[in-house]
Amino acid sequence: MVKKRTGLVEALKEAGFRMTPQRTAICEALSTRFDHPTAHSLYEQVKAEYSSLSLNTVYQTLDTLLRIGAITSLGSAGDDTIHFEVNTDPHINLACLTCHRICDLNSTAIQALEAEVQEAIGSKVLSGRVVYYSECLEQSDPSDCRFNPASSNKEGRVDE
Amino acid sequence: MVKKRTGLVEALKEAGFRMTPQRTAICEALSTRFDHPTAHSLYEQVKAEYSSLSLNTVYQTLDTLLRIGAITSLGSAGDDTIHFEVNTDPHINLACLTCHRICDLNSTAIQALEAEVQEAIGSKVLSGRVVYYSECLEQSDPSDCRFNPASSNKEGRVDE
DNA sequence: AACCTTTAAGGAATGGTTCCATTATCTAGG
């Protein structure tokens, strides 16, 4: 049972940003794939639809979404590129340092964690990254990730 | 009451790595400062002692320490450079997106979090990053970070 | 002390991300 996300487009509009076909397409792409995309992978995906799309536009849109808190940044998964998180529900991320995929892990403890943070600082928490690193495989075939939902975690989701 | 850290030098030796003056100096530098240094800031610090030190050596040593789990990587604090964590006790990191400093926050919930991770995956957890982002200041003077231990958190430690 | 292997140094290369100038596009106001 995959939860439908609140629209990124709506979030941009509410924050007072102009809507353009590119932004709409990027938001669509973000909301349809349940992985942890990089700027480049999004670019490739949306460029299929808008051949004139600039990589720069993807970076700008991601930055805008970050600033309004609609997405978060998870940093690198051992591949020196930034992975983004579209699922804003509090959860743990498991990153594999071999295949560089990240999957979500539901957590009950993380609510308490965020409460601790909120209490410790006066100002508002803008975003958070909770990532644990491991090796999901002995072999190096990414299609066989041991973090895969099929093997250990019904609700986990795997990305590239 | 600051806890004395287990030696990084010893960890390297135990892992079978050769000791060199440079590595020793870098480990010393890491263990004496209680912040979340970047490769460059370590380089500047140790270069004062070893003028011939190469930035490359710092990167290599940090990578080695990462691989044996003696330190962890926290990623960027909004400044597009990697900050390292020398305190391997489980804790929360608070990063300020204005002044790019990170401080530690003791947490009780984080033990439960790591237990959840350990249970979810079969393989060993290599490292983790638990970072929350906020703005510590209205004004932009880094010396006045609201995350500063003096103001809110006795055990917090602030870095650049 | 000699040998083999690991490490340091220096500099060049890489590549993700950002910056800049120009052109196109959106939205509000007339």
Added chain:
DNA sequence: CCTAGATAATGGAACCATTCCTTAAAGGTT
């Protein structure tokens, strides 16, 4: 509708943290 003013997209150049490569310089072992 049309126009004006502001925001966004594009393309390409620039940036800079990090990595790669090659050579010279130690470690540590027999």
